[in-house]
Amino acid sequence: MLKRNISxxxxxDNKDINQAIIKLNKANPPILFVVDQNKNYKGTITxxxxxxxxxxxxxxxxxxxxxxxxxxIICKIIDLEKKLNxxxxxxxxxxxxGIPVIKLKKICGVIFSSQRIExxxxxxxxxxxxxxxxxxxxxxxxxxxxxINNKPIIQHIIEKIxxxxxxxVFISVNHYALQIKEYFKINKNFGLNINFIEEKKPLGTAGSxxxxxxxxxxxxxxxxxxxxxxxxxxxVLNYHEENKYDVTMGCMTHKYHMPFGIVNLNNKKFxxxxxxxxxxxxxxxxxxxxxxxxxxKIKKNNYLSMxxxxxxxxxxxxxxxxxxxxxxxxxxxxxxLVIARQKFR
Numbered sequence: 138m139l140k141r142n143i144s145x146x147x148x149x150d151n152k153d154i155n156q157a158i159i160k161l162n163k164a165n166p167p168i169l170f171v172v173d174q175n176k177n178y179k180g181t182i183t184x185x186x187x188x189x190x191x192x193x194x195x196x197x198x199x200x201x202x203x204x205x206x207x208x209x210i211i212c213k214i215i216d217l218e219k220k221l222n223x224x225x226x227x228x229x230x231x232x233x234x235g236i237p238v239i240k241l242k243k244i245c246g247v248i249f250s251s252q253r254i255e256x257x258x259x260x261x262x263x264x265x266x267x268x269x270x271x272x273x274x275x276x277x278x279x280x281x282x283x284x285i286n287n288k289p290i291i292q293h294i295i296e297k298i299x300x301x302x303x304x305x306v307f308i309s310v311n312h313y314a315l316q317i318k319e320y321f322k323i324n325k326n327f328g329l330n331i332n333f334i335e336e337k338k339p340l341g342t343a344g345s346x347x348x349x350x351x352x353x354x355x356x357x358x359x360x361x362x363x364x365x366x367x368x369x370x371x372x373v374l375n376y377h378e379e380n381k382y383d384v385t386m387g388c389m390t391h392k393y394h395m396p397f398g399i400v401n402l403n404n405k406k407f408x409x410x411x412x413x414x415x416x417x418x419x420x421x422x423x424x425x426x427x428x429x430x431x432x433x434k435i436k437k438n439n440y441l442s443m444x445x446x447x448x449x450x451x452x453x454x455x456x457x458x459x460x461x462x463x464x465x466x467x468x469x470x471x472x473x474l475v476i477a478r479q480k481f482r
Contacts, residue, residue, distance in 0.1 A: 143246065145160075145164055146168060146235070147170050147172055149173070150173050150179050152201050153201060154198070154200075154203070161182065166234040167184050168183050168234035169183075170237050171205045172244060176243050178239055180208070181209040183206070185379060187462075189204075210233070211239045212237070212248060214238055235247045235248060235250075236248045256302050258354075258355070258358060259349075259354060259357050259358070260298055260305070260307070260358045261306075261307040261346065261349070263309050263359065263360070263361050264279065264310050267280070268280025270471070271283060271469075271470065271471060279312055281317060281362035282313075282317065283468070285474075285477050286481065290363060291317070293481065294360065301369060303329075303358075304329055305329070306330065307332050307334055307349055309333075309340075310335060314335060318333055336348075338440075340440055341442045342442050343435060343441040343443040343445070344440050346435055347435040347439070351433070355429060356427065357426070357427050357432065358370055359424070361424075363467060363468040364422070364468070365464075365468060365481050366463055366465040367463050367464045368465065381455065382426070382456065382457035383427070384425065384426070384428070384456045386421055386422075386424075386447065386456070386458055386459065387422040387425065387459045387461055388422055388461060389419070390417055390419060390460070393416045393418075398411060398412045419460070421443075421444065422461055422465055423467060424461075430454075431450055434449075464481075466480060466481075
């Protein structure tokens with residue numbers, strides 16, 4: 138598909154990275170084409186470019202030219218008519234978001250793929266927890282069926298999966314398992330290939346993965362059933378595959394305002410006092426991608442948390458961090474349930 142009205146996909150090279158993030162999150166597919174004041178083409182910015190930059194911990198107020206790919210594939214206008222199908226095939230083969238059409242250094246259109254591609258990568262939803270911190274909401278129902286604006290949490294996740302063309306879903310169940318299975322039966326599995334992983338005993342956020350038949354599967358996306366986010370699962374999967382990670386952890390930046398002054402020492406010698414600093418750390422967001430090679434390391438029917446499992450593989454496998462800047466709420470307590478109901482309508 139050739140698109141000529143491309144204002145939603147172009148950005149000036151004098152903008153900062155924060156502005157690029159805002160515009161990229163609205164673009165579908167997620168790609169920006171950078172141009173100068175004279176509309177001369179400079180390069181592309183994709184989601185992966187931004188994530189890699191975030192990990193450097195440099196300011197997002199820096200100029201976006203720092204993350205622009207200046208060696209992107211282009212299609213010259215003179216080649217467009219004869220080679221349109223050729224470039225469409227390149228987009229599919231190389232999993233590109235789009236290729237700009239260039240005339241006299243200026244971008245005059247973009248070639249996007251017109252194919253709707255079903256994603257075979259399975260998504261595993263961990264829905265076996267008791268949700269004790271959400272009592273009394275979870276007194277008679279599982280946490281995944283607690284409602285966010287007239288819709289269960291797990292249905293919000295399922296609809297995201299459907300919107301991104303994923304079709305294979307595993308749901309790990311234990312506590313109130315029959316209620317979850319009945320909900321999907323009533324809704325005819327939402328038209329997806331749904332399989333339930335039934336834990337006879339609680340196996341943790343990694344242990345139940347040992348019960349999945351992983352033949353002919355390369356990677357698995359794992360998400361906790363109490364997570365609400367507008368992150369596109371495609372983004373983290375592409376990041377995982379492009380960087381050839383064995384495990385990729387979705388992480389959020391969590392800031393905490395320390396209510397006390399911190400005393401800094403060096404070899405027991407006083408240096409100074411930092412008054413009530415704001416501490417910033419990456420925290421696990423409950424979204425992970427694992428290759429089947431590492432899943433094979435999990436012992437069957439043994440309790441294992443995802444954090445313990447990833448720690449056990451850190452010296453043997455390539456672990457990647459996917460920094461998230463999207464909306465995200467971990468509905469682990471009643472306070473966060475209120476926040477989720479305000480943010481996700």
